Amino acid sequence: MTTRDDTAKIPAWKSPRVRWLTLILGGFLVLGAAWGVYWDRDLRYSVYTDDAYVSGNVVQITPQISGTVVAIGADNTQFVKAGQPLVRLDQADAKVALQESEAQLARTVRQVRNLFSTTSQLQANVEVRRTDLAKAQSDYARRARLARTGAISGEELQHASDAMKAAQAALAAAQQQLAANRAWVDGTTIQSNPAVRDAAAAVHAAYLTYVRTVLPAPVSGFVARRDVQLGERVSTGTPLMAVVPLNEVWVDANFKESQLGTMRVGQPVTLISDLYGSSVPFHGHVIGFGAGTGSAFSLLPAQNATGNWIKIVQRVPVRVALDPQELAQHPLQIGLSMKAYVNVRDDSGQRLPEVATNEPDYSTDVFQSVTAQANEMVQQIIVANDPSAARSSSPRRLASRFGEGSPVLAAPAPAASLAPVALSD
Numbered sequence: 001m002t003t004r005d006d007t008a009k010i011p012a013w014k015s016p017r018v019r020w021l022t023l024i025l026g027g028f029l030v031l032g033a034a035w036g037v038y039w040d041r042d043l044r045y046s047v048y049t050d051d052a053y054v055s056g057n058v059v060q061i062t063p064q065i066s067g068t069v070v071a072i073g074a075d076n077t078q079f080v081k082a083g084q085p086l087v088r089l090d091q092a093d094a095k096v097a098l099q100e101s102e103a104q105l106a107r108t109v110r111q112v113r114n115l116f117s118t119t120s121q122l123q124a125n126v127e128v129r130r131t132d133l134a135k136a137q138s139d140y141a142r143r144a145r146l147a148r149t150g151a152i153s154g155e156e157l158q159h160a161s162d163a164m165k166a167a168q169a170a171l172a173a174a175q176q177q178l179a180a181n182r183a184w185v186d187g188t189t190i191q192s193n194p195a196v197r198d199a200a201a202a203v204h205a206a207y208l209t210y211v212r213t214v215l216p217a218p219v220s221g222f223v224a225r226r227d228v229q230l231g232e233r234v235s236t237g238t239p240l241m242a243v244v245p246l247n248e249v250w251v252d253a254n255f256k257e258s259q260l261g262t263m264r265v266g267q268p269v270t271l272i273s274d275l276y277g278s279s280v281p282f283h284g285h286v287i288g289f290g291a292g293t294g295s296a297f298s299l300l301p302a303q304n305a306t307g308n309w310i311k312i313v314q315r316v317p318v319r320v321a322l323d324p325q326e327l328a329q330h331p332l333q334i335g336l337s338m339k340a341y342v343n344v345r346d347d348s349g350q351r352l353p354e355v356a357t358n359e360p361d362y363s364t365d366v367f368q369s370v371t372a373q374a375n376e377m378v379q380q381i382i383v384a385n386d387p388s389a390a391r392s393s394s395p396r397r398l399a400s401r402f403g404e405g406s407p408v409l410a411a412p413a414p415a416a417s418l419a420p421v422a423l424s425d
Contacts, residue, residue, distance in 0.1 A: 045345040047263060051315060052253035052271070052338040057362065059219055059243045061086055064212045065094075066235045069228055076226050080217045080243060083366050087215040087228060087240055094210040101199070101206040102381055108199040109385040115184050122178040129174040133167040140164045190386050200378045207374040218364040221245035249332055250322060251284065253340040254294065254315040262344040263289075265353055269320045272339040273332065280330050283323050286342065289352060290317035318342075 067089030074080050140160040146152045190196060221243040228240035251271060255263065263286065271282040293314040295302050302309065320340060322332075 045343055047255065047259045047342045047344055048340070049253055049255050049259070050337070050339045051255075052251055052320075052340040054249050054273075054332045054334055054336040054338060055252045056244060056246065056249035056334045057219075058224070058334070059221070059245070060239050061215055061217070061241045061243065062237050062239055063087070063089065063215060063234050064236060065089070065209055066233070067213060069230055069232045069234060072226075072228060072230060074217075074223045074226075074241075076223055078223050080220065080223060082217055082220045082364065084217045085214050086217055086223075086243075089213040089215075089234070091210065091213045094206070094213055098203070098206040098210045101203040102377075105196070105199040105203050105378065105381050106385045108195050109190060109382050112185070112190050112193045112196055113386055115181060116190070119178070119181050119185055122174065122181055126171070126174045126178050129167065129171040133164070133171045136160070136164040136167040191382055196382070200382075203378050203381070204371075204374045207377060208370060211370050211373075215240070216366050217243050218366050219243060219245045221247075244334060246331055246333065247324070247327065249327070249334060250287075251320040251338050251340065252317045253320055253338070253342075254317050255342075257293070257314050257316060260289070260316060260318075260351075262347040263318065263342060264344070264347055264349050264351060265289075266349070267346065268343045270341045270343075271320065271322070274337040275332070276330055282326050282330070282338075284320045286318060287321045288319045290319075292316070
């Protein structure tokens with residue numbers, strides 16, 4: 001016979017409450033185990049910071065000469081290409097100086113040509129004087145023989161002696177004059193003569209000043225911080241505007257000093273921008289570490305040696321290069337906030353490798369053709385004033401380095417717009 005108390009007894013493990021507690025505890029254990037595996041395989045090799053920002057080059061546009069602004073070719077937010085004129089200064093003074101230097105070079109070329117021609121003339125004069133001396137010496141020798149026989153008077157012999165001495169002096173003077181003239185031309189050609197080279201250098205300098213009245217964009221990018229105004233008198237080095245090439249930006253991630261122990265150059269980085277969100281991840285890699293903490297390079301660095309200080313965890317900037325293709329698809333602007341996750345699994349190698357390179361990190365070829373144009377102008381002037389000079393190429397009007405037909409700025413007319421200067425004979 002079964003009693004009521006026996007039927008009321010149910011095993012503890014069959015209790016619904018126990019089963020639910022067991023399931024919940026088991027779930028937590030499974031989640032904990034999964035989290036442990038995830039932490040051991042991935043999470044402990046990931047270093048994170050949200051103190052990261054987009055950085056880039058801010059290329060300042062500054063004049064190399066003083067002048068008055070007469071045209072502005074671009075404004076803030078506009079995109080410009082490398083070589084596009086941005087600012088033009090008044091060219092009147094520079095054009096006059098260029099024309100004066102061209103005329104001086106043409107005059108010097110003709111003067112040097114005259115020196116070469118005079119040298120040939122003086123050489124012929126020396127030969128004439130040498131012939132005169134030989135004739136005078138022959139006359140004196142003949143009269144000296146006649147004087148011993150009494151055929152001529154002593155006065156006539158004295159005249160012959162004086163004529164011979166005069167011929168000797170004339171020859172010496174001609175030789176000295178030839179030597180003095182040769183000092184200006186010996187071992188040189190018209191183009192390599194010091195006087196011509198000096199005048200050519202003056203033309204080169206004047207042309208550089210003339211070309212520098214137009215300020216081109218050194219790189220392609222977006223214009224920012226335009227401060228220059230029309231009619232403003234600017235001096236050398238005055239910041240007029242800036243060009244920011246947004247295709248060459250990077251990220252400066254500021255990690256705590258305790259996070260840098262396993263961080264190495266070349267480690268992969270995943271970045272999330274506040275602009276695009278987590279749906280558009282960026283990928284890059286560590287390319288370098290700052291040489292000091294941010295506070296060490298601040299305007300007013302902390303003076304911890306005074307003893308009145310509070311220990312603060314310092315941060316060191318870590319530079320991260322971005323994938324150019326991802327950057328082209330989703331452009332970033334300087335100063336945008338980023339979140340950076342660095343994979344430090346591979347911590348081999350030096351923490352601060354000393355890697356040097358001889359190649360420039362940044363360069364522009366916008367200004368390279370100016371020297372070639374100036375040299376061509378000098379050659380044109382020399383050829384125009386020395387027909388015998390070898391013509392490496394037929395004189396032609398120089399093309400402007402800054403392009404033609406700009407709707408805003410007109411490029412400076414090179415070579416004084418002006419055909420090569422030729423002085424009349």
